Amino acid sequence: MNLGDRPLLIDVTRLIERARKKRMPTGVDRVCLAYIAFFHHRAQALMQHGAIAVALSPAASFALFAWLLAWREGKPHPALGPTMAWLARLPLRPVPKGSWVLNMGHSGLDRRGYGAWMARKQIRLLVMAHDLIPLTHPQFCRPGEDDRHAARLQVILRHAAGIVSNSQHTARVLRHYAQQWGVTLPPISVIPLGANHLRHAPPPASHEPLSAPYFLMVGTIEPRKNHHFVLDLWREWKSRQADVSLLVVIGQVGWMCEDILEQLRADAILKDSVRVLHHCRDDCLWAYLQSARALLFPSHEEGYGLPLVEALALGIPVIASPLPVFREIAGDVPDYIETSDTSAWLAALSDHSLPDSPMRQGQLERLRHFSPPTWEQHFQQFTEFMSRL
Template structure:
């Protein structure tokens, strides 16, 4: 079997900065757990890359899996990696790059070719290309460069959903670029068995999970909750917003911090541990997922794996993952969301009970299945 190389630049940078793992980071950690014992770590900066020694690779993987922030150890490993770059020889193998970071630099691919390492990239989404209005200014150009460079130089591409592959194929055709060999491998939900936690909130509540950014549609849900508060007063169910504040979300922050109607019914959890998140999910009336667009939607799979009902936007990728199990609504249908939340908040809710019945047939995506597909794909590339 060829040597596997894992680019861990994003993971190490975020650990150094003390940031909790995002969905993309959880994918990178799953790849370390799968391949780390026999893999080498790669670090890069603006396309300049270096391969860590076997010992430093193992230390780096262990540090990332443990999530222990040890800035001094990270500095030492990065320094040694930069020095070892001067003594590199041809290494031969396959690079697995599971974040989008750094994909846009041609010299990254040139250096891998000199090492006889063939790059295989995971494409999580093409949202900056298809929905630039939901991203920070300039990200569309950067991401287009990333995707086009990967199309030109990648030996293979892994996508997290058929919906993402369809977008990727459309972009390749639009740009008149070849589509390298591809595979669709759904992401594992990441749910680990845990005992039932103590109920964190006595009254009914709902959870919204994800970084606060425009495409996640927090602004819309907060207005729905303001209307709920006007209608129900003290009987209004709580809304737990789990996720860090992101970009282009000033209007959401205004509501979070200054809306009188939401005070007392809104709980914001910017840095929520996995244990606390699972406690919230285990007892909530439903997970709310009103996004305008998603490449995959890991919270959807995680909630259903925990047998938690979901109210979600009517997106093709959600149907791909969850079939007809969630209740789907248009992400701008205010009366529809209001009515469904009203219904799910009841102690005895026929609508919620019906979804709980449907959840019994949910087949949770697993990392074992993901890596079966990836391993079979890598064999075709060798």
């Protein structure tokens, strides 16, 4: 990849904020961190504070990138406070004119003046289109998120030098909004996200494997992921038979989920059959995936579905809602069931929980022919796309 004389900067504002709050990386964060892992030896860190954007020196950037990658891996590392205090003592620099800026987490894109700053600095902005769910499904998002996301998209469509879309599905929706707003779509490349990171996760050291059969659900606890549906399934399943498989829910507390959390706290039936992990490092997630009967993915809508691809890459069956993007990235491998068909979901759970499950064996056979996308492939396509801009 030939960048010419242009500096390459990675916006780390989102990651710093989430690490400061002691949150675990989400799917978007994992994408941002994958870009740091690939570009850390040739890029500098960019940080925003209010209306100010500054670049860190190459040495300070390298140190911060190492800290963030350790955060991703869950490895021991110095606390963020002392690390940032040390970085603050180093010289901060204006963002060089004409820089490439990778803003994969959309930090500050809804801030008034971001577009003018890019124009003044002649910034070559590259962004990831993760999804347009705040616009297409605002009922699943926090109030006002639709307006904020529309503001981000306006900046992206009017000012980005290039857009990477995680799926054809996301790209189609993005094209629709560009046409609706009368904006010419910048150059766009559809590049699937890699699914090989968990295969390189360290062996689970502290995790105690469950001896009983269990199913797994992975994702932030928020309405779009449809945890409510799965918990109702478990109540219904338990009402039909005393001995049911366990459900393991791995996900940080999100938004608009107070009823789900209260149900998990107060429901005696769910207390006996559901285990919830709000903080789970990659080695913990890897261990739970390895032994699960299946990953459950009944989402109302997704832009991609990284847990689905990671599960399939590890050879773990998936039971999912039949979203177009799931079929795009996983073909006919998962067992797709409409969430309106409770009986079919219960039958699938019962079948997959059996040691000699015909349904599970059928999916395992289909899985033999599944070739998951990798981060190596992603960045090969990304650098080719970037070289054409």
